[in-house]
Amino acid sequence: MSAREFIRSEVDHEKFKEELEAGTEKLRELDLIRSLGYETNDGKLNGLPFALKDAICSKDDPTYAGSKILEGYKPPFDSTVARRIKEKGGAIFAKTHQDEFGFGTASITCAFGTPKNPWDEERCCGGSSGGAAGLTAALDLPHISLGESTGGSISEPAAFSGVVGLTPTYGVVSRYGLINFANSLDKIGPMARNVGDVALGLEVISGKDKKDQTTVESEGNYTEVLNKDISGMKIGLPKQYFDIAEEGVSEAVMEAVDVMEDLGAEVKKVELEMTEAALPTYYIIAPSEASTNLAKYCGMRYGMEEEPEGDFRKYFSKIRGEGFGEEAKRRVMLGTYTRMAGYRDKYYLKALKVRRKIINDFKKAFKEVDVLAAPTAPMVAPKIKEVKKMDPVELYKLDKLTAPVNLAGMPQLNVPCGFHNDMPVGLHLLGDHFDEKKILKAGHSYEKKRGELDYPEV
Amino acid sequence: MKEEVERVSSLASIRLxxxxxxGLEEDMENILDWFSRLDEIETEDLEPAFHPIELKNEMREDEVEETLDEDEVFQNTENEEEGFFKGPSIG
Known part of the structure; x- marks a missing residue:
């Protein structure tokens, strides 16, 4: 049953609660979640279960952002997305494991266990919203899982885990109560087993919020585009993306493109010349912003603490040295370096100018086409033990096809589109700013034609 | 890179x-080298994109709203004394 069907059904909530709690047992074994229990709640969402990425605050629920430095933290307030879910009658039942503060592409930097991919438990779920994606692949009950993307952390794990993931335009969903990674890049978005349910999820959480001044008025009604015809829709294929992806991945994506062409879409090749430049640009801007955001974790007010004795510099350095994991330290160090006097122009400001060029590159493409279609990730989910052997730059490359669109703050939708080496492949549909409806329409048309996906029994 | 790592760890207040x-000396050398690829990209006359979309500064009414109770403010720390957070010495 889909989440959309669930909210309109007569549900025996006691029975549903038992089923959900039985389901969460396996989710914990796969290191996907921390369970919060399930309590229904009156409202139009009819008690629909929501799982929140560990970086999204909900009142009095443990919220650690995957970091030891926040272990034990219980926010005394709701994030705007949590408040909207509760006000509309949804139920928050789990926090999902993620890379520490979102710093990762495979969820191997989570301080509370490495999420295992339900399609093959030796493989990673992707990252950083790995637990969120893995949960949706593993849980055969109606639900919506909220992830957060800074450089691809919704699309990439959705592709690796064979689920649908929507990253909205920057500003469509409030970031209030999100444990921040990089303020100009962070976007909360829904994940589910089908396109219709992510459209519903976006309806629930989007909208202007006076607590986040970067938010914009939402169009709402995202589900109205479902079942609409895509004939005449112009779909662009960025050559560079297909060249970067492994052959088997590109082939699966091209089969999905052929399906959309059969449905009446017009397909043409486009150039996105800035593709190669995006990854280093992202890895300058994101850690630069993160290094200032993480300054607040210093053993005071919340999170890891000791008896505060001695000089403050020594105390802060000790707590931060013990509380941050390896990748968090690396990113804070890098981000501090790239903003430092003498290096700021060479790295940080230079990257922001290249970012302008990347945005312009997309804007030019969207003058010619309605949406872009490409592989979401260059490969399928790698094995966890292989990922652990990769050096940082190799690992960062898993973001190669998602970093550009995230730097541009444009909406993107991952839809599972077949398999390579028995693992799911993701079709990535990219839209211009605020064109969520176009990518949802294209994604839903394709998905209907593709048919149901057989998720693995876990 | 050794000196830089010392300096940055002190600036970022992280004991290593x-x-x-x-490890960081090696990683940072490799990563910064990789970043230098951007030097080849022409960016003259371009404005830095601090945000992906253009933001307008919007003002709102300055209204008093509900705030957290004292219990809630201190619910995440042991280091509370007489309604204040206790911290290390800055002297």
Whole structure:
């Protein structure tokens, strides 16, 4: 049953609660979640279960952002997305494991266990919203899982885990109560087993919020585009993306493109010349912003603490040295370096100018086409033990096809589109700013034609 | 890179072990080298994109709203004294 069907059904909530709690047992074994229990709640969402990425605050629920430095933290307030879910009658039942503060592409930097991919438990779920994606692949009950993307952390794990993931335009969903990674890049978005349910999820959480001044008025009604015809829709294929992806991945994506062409879409090749430049640009801007955001974790007010004795510099350095994991330290160090006097122009400001060029590159493409279609990730989910052997730059490359669109703050939708080496492949549909409806329409048309996906029994 | 790692760890207030420092020296050298690829890209006359979309500064009414109770403010720390957060010495 889909989440959309669930909210309109007569549900025996006691029975549903038992089923959900039985389901969460396996989710914990796969290191996907921390369970919060399930309590229904009156409202139009009819008690629909929501799982929140560990970086999204909900009142009095443990919220650690995957970091030891926040272990034990219980926010005394709701994030705007949590408040909207509760006000509309949804139920928050789990926090999902993620890379520490979102710093990762495979969820191997989570301080509370490495999420295992339900399609093959030796493989990673992707990252950083790995637990969120893995949960949706593993849980055969109606639900919506909220992830957060800074450089691809919704699309990439959705592709690796064979689920649908929507990253909205920057500003469509409030970031209030999100444990921040990089303020100009962070976007909360829904994940589910089908396109219709992510459209519903976006309806629930989007909208202007006076607590986040970067938010914009939402169009709402995202589900109205479902079942609409895509004939005449112009779909662009960025050559560079297909060249970067492994052959088997590109082939699966091209089969999905052929399906959309059969449905009446017009397909043409486009150039996105800035593709190669995006990854280093992202890895300058994101850690630069993160290094200032993480300054607040210093053993005071919340999170890891000791008896505060001695000089403050020594105390802060000790707590931060013990509380941050390896990748968090690396990113804070890098981000501090790239903003430092003498290096700021060479790295940080230079990257922001290249970012302008990347945005312009997309804007030019969207003058010619309605949406872009490409592989979401260059490969399928790698094995966890292989990922652990990769050096940082190799690992960062898993973001190669998602970093550009995230730097541009444009909406993107991952839809599972077949398999390579028995693992799911993701079709990535990219839209211009605020064109969520176009990518949802294209994604839903394709998905209907593709048919149901057989998720693995876990 | 050794000196830079020392300086940055002090600026960022992160205590690092000897092994961590050595690892970071190597990583940062490789990563910064990779960043230098951007030098080849022409960016003259371009405005830095601090945000992906153009933001307008919007003002709102300055209204008093509900705030957290004292219990809630201190619910995440042991280091509370007489309604204040207790911290290390800055002297």
């Amino acid at each position: 072990s000897k092994e961590e420092k050595e």
